[in-house]
Amino acid sequence: MSKVLYIKANIKLEGVSRTFQVSDHFIEEYKKQHPEDEVVVLDLYKENIDFLRPEDLEAMADINDETKKNTTFLKYAFQFAEADKYVIAAPMWNLGSPAILKAYFDYITITGITFHYTAEGPKGLLQNKKAVHIVARGGEYGNAPYEMGDRYVKTILGFLGVSDIQTIAIENLDIIGADVEAKVKEGKEKAGLVAKEF
Template identity: 35%
Template structure:
């Protein structure tokens, strides 16, 4: 049975454009995979703790030295990692807010980045420890950034995923969503067609 991990990060929930496009992708996923399972991690409705000294200390601590609170942080990080590891494919909605990723997504990244668990450093540089698998990013933006040299978002996301070992990444863009109805309709239509290809 194929498993898709869906990461939601739209602050607008089901009505967010990244969520709408993701739902279209999931509908097609079910058609293409018998008995497919979709695991959804909603970073908005179920927010994760933000990076601070206690979180970092918990993730680098030895099991025998952890406090109860630190152990709860590690348990959460382990659940997030298990979701990633057990998925056959990952779908990530990446809406742009103020030129960057949602802070809730950054919290997810911070809990996944664990030295000796998801990456390690060697004499030749860092090595990702996650098994590679297909990742689809749905990048939704009010303006147009991809071809203008102002996309600081997707390069960061791809760099982070690659750092952990996830290098098979495809990005589907829906840009200009706040630039009038004709532009929005054209962009969403093109994104839907690309997601189904």
């Protein structure tokens, strides 16, 4: 049995968020194909993820303190490390991802939990795991040099040791005359196919 961590990073609600329309469909199809797996939903806005504070830096220095594992932001790092698969649903905002997703990655990128330092430099501890990033974009940014959302997600996950990363992008949603419903439907179809093999 695998544990899937479904990370949602959009202030818009289900049904309104085009990213969530596709990512929720992905999860539905995944559950059909993998009924024995556990899916844990983590909505970053409902969790009130914040920016790191001085006391958080102190907690980072003592990750072996059992009292801090469930009472501080460190619980998110341990939760992330314990998962086998990651589904990250985050739209493109201003060429990147919502700031709350970056704040979340600051929470989970912790020495001794998700990566460590060796004589050769930093090395990710999350080997043999896989991820899919689902993103809705207003225009076509897939290969643009200024696309920094998906690029960052893949880079930070790679830093943590996750090498099997796919992207499901729904693009050109805000172009004048775009058939948004058709594009979302196309995104769902792709999500369904990826979910079967994920």
